[in-house]
Amino acid sequence: MHRAVYFLGIVLFTAAATHPYPGAELNAQQRPNIVLITLDTLRADRIGAYGYKLAETPALDRLAREGIRFADATSQSPLTGPAHAALLTGQYPGRFAIRNNASTPLPDSAATIAEALKASGYRTGAFIGAFVVDRAYGFGQGFDEFDAAFEGYRQDLKSQVQRPAAKVIDPAIAWIGGNAGAPFFAWVHLYDAHTPYSAPPPYGAKFKARPYDGEVAYVDAQIGRLIAALRASGTLDRTIVALIGDHGEALGDHHEEDHGIFLYEGVMRIPWIMRLPAGSGATAGRVVDEQVRSIDLAPTLLELAGVPAGGGGDGESLAGVIRGSRRRDPPASYSETWYPQLHFGWSRLRALRVGEWKYIDAPRPELYDLRTDRAEQRNVIADRSAVAARMAADLEAIEKSFGAAATTSTPQPDAETIARLRSLGYVGLAAPSSGSGRGPDPKDKILELKEFRALLTAAGDDLREGRHDAALAKLKRAVSLNEQAYDVHVMLGSAWQAKGDLEKALGEFDAAALLNPGGAAPQLLAADALLEAGRLESALERTGKAAEVEPRSGDVASMRGRIFERAGRGPEALAEYQRAVDLNPADAPTRGRLASVAMAIRRYDVAERELNLLLKSNYQPSRTHYVLGRLAEAKGDKAAAAASYRRALALEPGFAPARKALEALGKSEV
Numbered sequence: 134m135h136r137a138v139y140f141l142g143i144v145l146f147t148a149a150a151t152h153p154y155p156g157a158e159l160n161a162q163q164r165p166n167i168v169l170i171t172l173d174t175l176r177a178d179r180i181g182a183y184g185y186k187l188a189e190t191p192a193l194d195r196l197a198r199e200g201i202r203f204a205d206a207t208s209q210s211p212l213t214g215p216a217h218a219a220l221l222t223g224q225y226p227g228r229f230a231i232r233n234n235a236s237t238p239l240p241d242s243a244a245t246i247a248e249a250l251k252a253s254g255y256r257t258g259a260f261i262g263a264f265v266v267d268r269a270y271g272f273g274q275g276f277d278e279f280d281a282a283f284e285g286y287r288q289d290l291k292s293q294v295q296r297p298a299a300k301v302i303d304p305a306i307a308w309i310g311g312n313a314g315a316p317f318f319a320w321v322h323l324y325d326a327h328t329p330y331s332a333p334p335p336y337g338a339k340f341k342a343r344p345y346d347g348e349v350a351y352v353d354a355q356i357g358r359l360i361a362a363l364r365a366s367g368t369l370d371r372t373i374v375a376l377i378g379d380h381g382e383a384l385g386d387h388h389e390e391d392h393g394i395f396l397y398e399g400v401m402r403i404p405w406i407m408r409l410p411a412g413s414g415a416t417a418g419r420v421v422d423e424q425v426r427s428i429d430l431a432p433t434l435l436e437l438a439g440v441p442a443g444g445g446g447d448g449e450s451l452a453g454v455i456r457g458s459r460r461r462d463p464p465a466s467y468s469e470t471w472y473p474q475l476h477f478g479w480s481r482l483r484a485l486r487v488g489e490w491k492y493i494d495a496p497r498p499e500l501y502d503l504r505t506d507r508a509e510q511r512n513v514i515a516d517r518s519a520v521a522a523r524m525a526a527d528l529e530a531i532e533k534s535f536g537a538a539a540t541t542s543t544p545q546p547d548a549e550t551i552a553r554l555r556s557l558g559y560v561g562l563a564a565p566s567s568g569s570g571r572g573p574d575p576k577d578k579i580l581e582l583k584e585f586r587a588l589l590t591a592a593g594d595d596l597r598e599g600r601h602d603a604a605l606a607k608l609k610r611a612v613s614l615n616e617q618a619y620d621v622h623v624m625l626g627s628a629w630q631a632k633g634d635l636e637k638a639l640g641e642f643d644a645a646a647l648l649n650p651g652g653a654a655p656q657l658l659a660a661d662a663l664l665e666a667g668r669l670e671s672a673l674e675r676t677g678k679a680a681e682v683e684p685r686s687g688d689v690a691s692m693r694g695r696i697f698e699r700a701g702r703g704p705e706a707l708a709e710y711q712r713a714v715d716l717n718p719a720d721a722p723t724r725g726r727l728a729s730v731a732m733a734i735r736r737y738d739v740a741e742r743e744l745n746l747l748l749k750s751n752y753q754p755s756r757t758h759y760v761l762g763r764l765a766e767a768k769g770d771k772a773a774a775a776a777s778y779r780r781a782l783a784l785e786p787g788f789a790p791a792r793k794a795l796e797a798l799g800k801s802e803v
């Protein structure tokens with residue numbers, strides 16, 4: 134038995150240690166700046182400083198040489214949203230019922246590191262690389278500036294909306310330059326290492342045989358650019374730079390290609406490097422090899438900044454460890470994934486790491502001794518049942534401590550929904566769900582996943598290209614393989630909607646909502662189908678259900694706007710569209726609708742402002758110039774109108790409305 138296990142029960146339930154704050158006497162002006170860089174999907178053992186010989190990561194390697202490297206850091210979740218909730222709050226994401234991406238948002242009641250720093254006089258700015266950590270999901274709390282200028286935002290693909298590191302780093306450097314006077318906290322989120330692996334030149338070509346490494350090299354180069362800017366301005370030595378992964382990438386380990394299904398080390402072990410201000414007393418190049426956790430990040434940064442953490446968090450400050458002390462028994466790390474349940478109806482998984490023991494709670498539980506079995510190939514649970522039993526009990530106690538609020542309750546379907554599900558043949562889904570989360574063991578299913586996903590990808594291509602019957606055939610096959618697969622029901626709903634079968638479409642969206650109740654998407658899709666069928670009251674009702682799940686979603690406001698617009702309630706549509714783009718400024722299609730409604734109800738001030746914003750974001754510029762022309766005409770400025778129509782035609786010579794409008798202007802002048 135490893136020593137650490139003896140102390141497990143004690144260590145787990147001491148409240149977060151309340152260290153004296155050595156920096157507490159600092160006034161705001163003396164406090165260090167903080168740059169937090171979260172490295173999405175960056176597997177620790179693909180970085181040079183972590184021993185990867187083929188790595189091209191000079192910036193990260195240099196930061197490790199000049200700072201401190203945590204050799205054994207673990208994530209709390211293999212998914213971006215929940216993992217970031219842990220990083221930014223120091224709490225287990227399960228406490229907030231955050232179990233999936235683009236779903237249940239971080240509640241306003243959560244205390245984030247940005248809020249604590251802002252309250253202590255910091256200027257705060259966030260620069261993110263993917264929509265799944267945008268304000269809609271609660272990640273904007275405490276930030277003065279939140280930069281998420283995604284090009285090409287689409288509601289139907291929002292969990293894939295992202296931008297490359299260069300486009301995140303540029304505004305971050307500019308903002309830091311403008312805020313170097315007061316202490317600042319900048320959060321920079323770099324998403325590139327996520328699938329698809331398609332690094333920009335020269336990395337794509339250079340790493341053709343190792344595309345994941347190419348993305349990592351590109352991310353590293355962009356980090357190098359940010360650090361160089363800090364160095365050049367003399368800011369670096371007054372700044373804590375913290376670089377930490379949200380989760381890794383399986384890259385084929387245990388037959389998993391990316392991340393989310395399993396809790397194995399390739400995904401759960403994350404890089405964590407800190408470079409501290411000059412004179413901080415930390416030894417450059419030190420490597421900490423005791424286990425640390427992503428929930429420890431927030432309390433650590435707050436203590437180093439001399440800002441009270443408020444206490445009561447799950448994480449523990451590592452400021453002492455950074456200064457060289459060793460803890461006798463580093464606390465256990467709990468992690469979980471509900472992704473297998475929410476997307477496939479398989480069992481959710483939970484894991485506990487204590488020292489070198491790792492226990493995974495699954496229908497067939499696993500125990501690994503990481504000292505001798507880093508790759509988790511030998512399940513020793515039969516030989517070490519006492520260790521496993523103790524860890525299982527501790528794991529259970531941690532999840533229990535999350536309380537009832539952390540359990541996403543599945544609303545029981547009403548009679549109408551049950552009837553719809555039964556008519557589609559989903560007898561199992563129509564039965565009240567137990568919510569135990571104990572479906573098949575993911576490790577028994579993982580080999581089927583590749584083929585299943587290929588089927589869905591092909592069906593998605595069919596749908597996009599209008600081959601609805603071909604899509605339906607593939608999706609029916611997929612649903613016969615796994616009736617519990619959320620994504621299949623979403624796609625089936627879209628296929629039936631495209632074929633004009635509203636009842637079947639609603640049934641599929643209901644099935645999706647039942648399987649994955651934390652997200653607003655199925656209700657919004659149902660609202661869209663109802664709106665298309667002209668059933669505005671029902672559409673509005675569905676939108677209300679979506680709002681209960683994701684109250685800050687711009688998509689919910691956008692849908693309300695469309696319903697009001699269809700109902701001829703222009704001013705209300707305008708207000709909802711305005712709210713939608715306030716919540717999500719990257720939603721250019723909704724901004725387009727806002728401008729068009731504003732034109733229709735003669736709110737020319739609003740129309741002009743929004744059209745100019747659309748031009749700035751380069752959204753459908755020919756159409757935007759055309760509408761600016763109409764606006765100028767409405768205001769009686771024919772010269773400006775003609776100029777706008779000509780601009781539209783220069784960009785899109787075949788754009789008939791602009792040509793007609795220009796001709797009509799010419800005639801009126803004669």
Ligand SMILES: [Zn+2]
Pocket residue numbers: 173174212213214216379380
């Ligand atoms: Zn991620």
